[in-house]
Amino acid sequence: MSENKDHSALKDIRKMGREELRAYYDQWAESYDKTLQSWDYQAPKQAASMLRPLIPGEATMFDAGCGTGLSGQALRDAGYSGRIDGSDLSPESVELARKREIYDTVEVIDLDRHPLPVASDLYDATLSIGVLTYIQDLTGLLSEFCRVTRPGGYVLFTHRDDLVAEQDFFTLTEDLVEKGLWEKVEVTDPQPYLPGHPDYADDIGIIYFLFRVR
Template sequence: MSAENPLLQQSVTLGGDPDTIRDFYKNWSDSYDSDLLLDIGYVAPQITAEALCRRVSDTALVLDAGCGTGLVGIELIKRKPNLSIDGIDLTPEMLEASRRKEVYRKLSEADMSGRLQDIDDDTYDGVVSAGVFTNGHVGPDGIDELIRITKPGAPVVLTVRDSAWEADGFKDKVGQLEAGGRTKSVEITHSPYHTKEDIFCQLVVLEVV
């Protein structure tokens, strides 16, 4: 096991403030892919893409929520080349990196800690979000918006870092959503997250009711 990447250590202390988060990722966008894929063995893009692709059609319209530099989009298109993929992210520089991947239909700047103003109810055949629901980023209430914009019967797939799952209220939130009849919990699996740092996450698959 290697020591945790210093930028990753800093990232979980951002406190959820959108301006702070935007500035942090602006300065990280150039080395983000190599830092995550090579240095820490970040596997959230693969596990979320696999979970979503098992549950949507070959031509589905899906949203990559918090798309960053487009790592999830690449994994989605590897598995289902005919998907239509939209992406949203808080940081323009990260969106530009996603644009260079040339796998997205549309990319937009959006703050996932509030209402996604430009997205109508029941728009997407599936939503995926990797690396967003973690310490110091978007809290559990951000899941509500993903549910709102997803069609009934469609999947919402997300990772929640272990250190945030119970401590930041995500486990309770998922339980409340199911108890309230808004979602069905299809899968909650303890999964690798940063394989070179021995950090894990919960892979959560919800079906919108």
């Protein structure tokens, strides 16, 4: 589940309730990939390239908020052959992700309902790309990512740079360091998010956050 009704006006999506958001992405699912391609959305490929030097090709991964499967496809294209499970709020997006035949399982899961219906210490890596925009309980979700990822595994996610500032997000991630849940590996400077989007191209970037679970 990443962002977009002509799908260029994305900024009001944060105001939606969960069922409204689900319906929005269900409606968008069929044209989602084509729209993101027109905006030159590169985050899935960038995420896969960040993980590739750290995690072997047979690693098990959880693509949390997988949408139609762009990140899962990027992982496969990067050479990952191990188990990849996906989840998304939108049933229509989940169905399209299943049709790619790149995931071992894809389930409808609301990432704002905790605990997640996922076993502890199950994955070598959890990634969540273009998803945190819609999450209310950020601390809860990131803590859950640590729970489902084995000690020594990695959690990789993106967040919009404007929301990082608005939410004092760096403090939130450091709090989890102090609680002993993870240690920082890399936090990038703001990167291009949707270079081809009429509003976001110059105004909104994304930051990649990579942590190792303790």
